[in-house]
Amino acid sequence: MKSGSRQNHNVSLSGGGENISYNASLDYFQNEGVLVGNAPDYERYSGRINTVMEKGIFKVSPSIYYAHSFENNLNYRGGVLTGGRPPLINDLVMAIPTLALYDENNAGGYAGTSSQIHQTIALNVPGANSLFETTTEVDRTFAILNPQLQILDGENHKLKYKLNLSYDKTIARDFSFIPAFNLGYFFNSGISLLDQDTRVYTVGLVENTLTYNGTFGKHNFELLLGQTFQSNKAETTNAHSENLPQPYYPVLSNGENQNAGGSNNESSLASYFGRLNYNFDDRYLITATVRRDGSSRFAPQNRYGTFPSLALAWRLSNEEYLNLPDEVSNLKLRASYGELGNQNIANYLYQPVINRNILYNFDGASVTGGLQTSIISEDIKWETTTSFNVAMDASLFNNAVDLTVEYYNKETTDVLVGVPIPASTGSINQAPVVNAGSLKNSGVDVELTYHYNNLEDFNFDISANMSTINNEVLALGGNDEPVYGTGAITQVGGEVGEHFGYIYDGIFQSQDEVDNHAFQSAATAPGDVIFRDLNGDDVINAEDRTTLGSALPSVTYGLNFTANYKNFDFTLFASGAAGFYINSRLYRTLMWSTDYVNSHTDILNRWTPENTNTNIPRVVANDPNGNARDSDRPGWLQKGDYLRLNTISFGYTIPSETFNDVLSSSRVYATVQNLHTFQHYKGYNPDFNSGVFNPGFDNGTYPRPRTYMLGVQLSF
Template identity: 30%
Template sequence: MKRSLCSQFLLFTLLFLSAINGFAQEKITVKGKVTSSADNEGLIGVSVSLKGTSTGAMTDPDGNYSLSVPANGILVFNYVGYETQEVNVDNRTTINIVLVQVSKALEEVIVIGYGTQRKIDITGSTGSIKGAELTKQPVLTATQAAQGKLAGVQIISSGAPGTQPVVRIRGTGTMLAGADPLYVVDGVITSDIRNINSADIVSMDILKDASSTAIYGMRAANGVVLITTKKGSVGKDLRVTYDGNVGFRQVANLVTMASGPQYATYIGDINAGLPPNEQIALPGNQASTEWYDEILRKGFQQNHNISVSGGSEKVNYFFSGSYLTDEGIVLENKYERFTLRSNTDFILSSKVKLGNQLSFSTGQTRDVNLTGAYNDSYRAAPIIESKVDGKYGNTSAFGNVGNPILDIENNDNKLTENRVQGNLYLEYSPITSLQVRSAFGGDFFNNKRRIYQYQFFNTEATFITAGGNQRNDRSLLEIRNDNTFRWVWDNTVTYNHKFDNATLKVLGGVTTEKYTNDNNYGSKKDIPSTKDQWYLSNTGDPETAINDGGGEKWSRTSFIGRVNYDLMNRYLFTATFRADGTSRFPSANRWGFFPSFGFGWILSEENFLKKQTTFDLLKLRASWGRVGNDQVPPNSATSIADTGIPYFFATQPVRGTAITQIVDENLKWEITEEYDIGLDFSAIQGQLSGTIDYYNKKTKDALVRVNLPAILGDADGVYLTNAASFVNRGWEFTINWSHRSNENFKYNIGFNATFNHNEIVGLNQGQALVAGTVGQQSFTTKSDNGQPIGSFFVLQTDGIFQSQAEIDASAQKSAKVGDLRYKDFSGDGQINDDDRVYVGSYQPKMYFGLTGGFTYKDFDFSIDCYGNFGNQIYNGKKGARVNATDNIESDVANSYWRSDRTNTGVPRASRDILPASTYFVESGDFFRINNITLGYTLPKKTLERIKIETLRFYISSQNLLTLKAYSGFTPELVNPASVAATTQTPNADATLAPGIELNAYPTTRTFTFGVNLTF
């Protein structure tokens, strides 16, 4: 009996425990939403799992999830860039979670072309700068404000008002066919962004490697710059913002020229070595004019921007207007720009969205002739007065250049630019994961230049000293009109679906582009000097009238596709394909095909690294891609014949027809292949982050101009063909540190560096390309196998002859004591082009940027620096000293060779033309403090009382200090041909002969005071 009762008790106990266990294992459905601590927005793709099991789900695009789990289970929320959270279910059916962001940079969204992507999901090499960073600097374009901020991106700017900087992404990407990157503004392709107000920009994203740029195929060989402008926000109240600054601009560095007495001494030493009949006669009354002081000034500048934005559930809007004035540092030089922008989105239904981005800009530039006034100020004799009692000092009567003041005041050169740019789009989403988009973008550009040259004579009433060659006997009016229209029609379909442990995004589409340009030119002499009569139809000499014109037209059609695949938030794959057809090439070579692949592996999500606490993110990337370049004139594959050309037959001239342009009928694309290997990391709770990249890109079938035998009759003696290959390879490093010490103090510091090696590896037809003519020195650069593009190729100096015995033992038998000695590398006993050697190029071996700043309570401070090392500059202005009466630099005046001053590297005073040599080649190394800004924001309590959202005052300085080795004006040299806004035809000297200072506009230093106001 007792045994039976005991058995029954044990059985009851087991059944009771089983019931309890069964109850504990009962499952319930838990739903909820996961949002970000940064902006309270839902997070897509968050991993929600039951701890200790493989059961899990992913959040949808709005951050929602649903999961069946035990009532007493533990949920684990995991998302890259956020702290992992564990939450007890406790029988709850609704659990909303706010994830705390570890590194904001990881969740940053990047524009990638025809779409966006989280930075962490990108498999290519990209860079991004927010609009707030761009507006810190008082500059015309966003690219200039980006100087030194991104690894792999070299930006060279000019101080001249209204000019666009030169941008080189990972080295020089071509030898002829347009080396500038592609610009895309809100989906509109363009080559000029001077019309974009920096205060309207949300972000500027730069695609660097072939994997990320391949979606733009034919235009992407030199990188892509994507600019996104601001929009209103749904459900946000009306917001008004004003950003403005005023200040002045001054020359940052001047070359000191010889004074009147120094110049007179130098001319006297020239005369000492000449027979009496060849000596230079100096005027009796000698001045001491500093010509740069005569033509330079402090230029006033101002920039005012006002915007209105807001939105409702059905519409959001952004309207802005801006006015900018930039007086150049050269007299009469000035640039003005006025812009309007309207960005509007209409939410017609849950499935249909319509919107537009539209801008208008108008600008006026009062140009000065840098090859005249500025160059002449370097060469003008200081012993001549500039201007006295309304009369000009006649430097030309002294056998010298023209008077720079007269050149400025005698020419009225005005450029007016009007531009309308916009994009209209329609989006339709039949289901949540599918989006169909059609966008039409247009860019209309009207450019009108009017130049009037006044009439003046060599008279006592005009010049202090009559005579000379500076005169203009008849007035001249020149007018040129350019009209350019480019339109792009993009049609894309995007499928984006989230699976249990993967995300798939597929893009496909067709895009069509057309470009047209027409221009006309006219001129006539003897037009009256009254501005109201400056029309070609006005009275004037009809016999001098010239009418000319031209145009350009081309089109492109492209098919695009891209696949992005994310597996388990750790394995990433991207594949892109684009097929481009262009009218620029012959029909047989019209189509180009540009694939790319990218892979990413987020190591920090692997189990073997889960427990480590150092890295928040550790990600490996590898990519390969092929892109193209079709930037050649549309008629490059068309033979051109001119009529009416005289030909002498039996001593009698006969008019006939001749081919003046010989073409390669097999002309084809330039192709660039590139692979990139990169590492992205974030550590110490997002305080430390950075990237490391190695890239290797090779350009094949590069377009170059090859010399032709004269018997073939081509007017230029050259023809365009695919005949070169070259590589750019290097390393990029970026590291950033940000730390908040307490609630009042936060600081950040960042550094980036790029090491690039450029080398020509195959001139297929064996013809080296020479360029860079300086005065009477002939060429200065030579591009050949084994050398960087545009390498300086000159004679090597070897000191100065100190005695006749040295001359007799040299290859320069006609030299004089005090002359430069050159090395006879050929050993043939004479100095000629066979003795030239390579001495470097303008392309730096390393360039870098350094940024830093802090906030303390309501104060903020930032500093940006950049520089480069390992490049050379050719001092062309010194090499182009044509006349013996040209002025010299003060350093030359103080150190040129004399019998009582022999320990010097500067040759004697002479009227001889010096050949191109290392005497003119100098180091281009420099370090610049590019911008310093100090700001103060009114406290929130004060703002609440006056009902203002933000109010900040700041002072800023641009180009405060430059440390440089170069003796000239600036180590940053911009070839004007490479920044022409409407020029579609590439200029060879822009890439084959950079780094020659001839007419460089000096770098300017700017001081400004500004206000940021929002209410």
């Protein structure tokens, strides 16, 4: 690892006249990563122009945004680095300390492990990251044109028509070049590889809305009717070439075995919607909405879905007859019920496709034929989330304290997700997207804020929030068969991706203990893990697995503190989560054996005949007892609770008279991001992202870098 750098520069200009105003900005961002080698690095240039033109009943606000970015990606080539490689950070930690960095005798100039010397399979990560070049260059153009016409503009009646047109085009160019290299056995290639891809994404939107505002005494109405149409197009072109001659000039035509391919797919979304807002005397408030959405990602019979919602609120503090205490500045009760649809899946997943390049034997000859090689669900339809919320909003003590308490209950039915299927089906797609049952999330959200403004030169705001979540799987479709993830299970009545495996009952200390326990393995010996026989059949097998704990945080929380003293300002932001466990691939690999990879220091306390007071089993080749199987043995499931100090910032605003009014304002500041994380977890990040059915499995995440920033803001 190394120290990286980050810089961000922004210049904006605004102005205008009687009928027009504008704002233009230019931005530059650059980030150099912390891993030795080519990646990860990122650089972006962007510009934006916003204008507002208004004359009489006509108004238009066009805007255009353009960005160009260049990124060096951390990316493996599965066909080059064999063995189902984990993320680079895992290889970096597991690499043995006797592995050199450079070796001029190897192709590429970097060292690798030798089967005769090291007796290990370890990757030279800085070498791979320096030799492999994988970049993505992106150009994005986003434009909006939204003319509107004020048809009626009376004191009590207003009618407005608005047309919203947007165009979003992204062109991405992927470049991957791998020279011939030798990084040890399992990690070498005698030929160079070049791949170049182009991806073009185009999104167009047309939206028409008509809005009416009316006031009748204490009655206030807002009625909105609208229609949208969105088209999405994605085109890809890919080309491959290999065995380029040295010295390398990575152009496709220089290599051999050249081939090309591509794809083109489209989708569209059509919607009709209406919304009514009603307010009586700022005491009773109603919002009613209905949407009718149609998606081309579903078959014609399932294409459309209707999604209504209703929200009610009662501002009790405006009711004179209630005579609320003076300490209550504002009090509102609200409730809502609504449905929301989801169609965020790939295109054409409901359509069976014939593979026309299937070779089979016919009458002694090889013949090309056709066959459906991927299982699909032709009946997929809209996923629907139904939400019910009840809340209270209060401001107390002359608005010094704000309090919000909300209970929510969300039930999602017809969940769209890729469900793993057995390889015996013969399907190329091992996780076809289906409507896989339903699940429910419920909990309480609480937010509390205190405003201190009693001193002329000093004030501060401190706010804290907390959210609880209770997840329950209601149905899984079909016969409600459980869905298995990596050391996880999703089953009706439980949570999504609960940890799943065997129960740890200690370490065998003698052969008598082994002989008197349920059979685990013919090679089980003192020093091995004791697994509990849950079904009492005197054999430890798959039937003895059970759920081992939640992979989802039961509570998340945050804290934000801002303060000002004269010209000084201070900000602190922290967040965290609790009530869940993590299954770490990296830790388990480091605890597997001392023979093949670097190990965690915890393994120094492993069981030996001289060290029996330990919960870490013996180390033995090939692990015949299966000590490393999914279980709740110490370290295999680790508490994920954490509190992260995300941002601490300190600034000073320089008085304008210091610069003789040349500057209207100026501010300097210093910021530290990711200052520290308080955690039990022995991995890097307890808040990683993982798959749907194994949310608690950390395959290997990169450490978050601590960033120190100095900045200045100048306004002329």
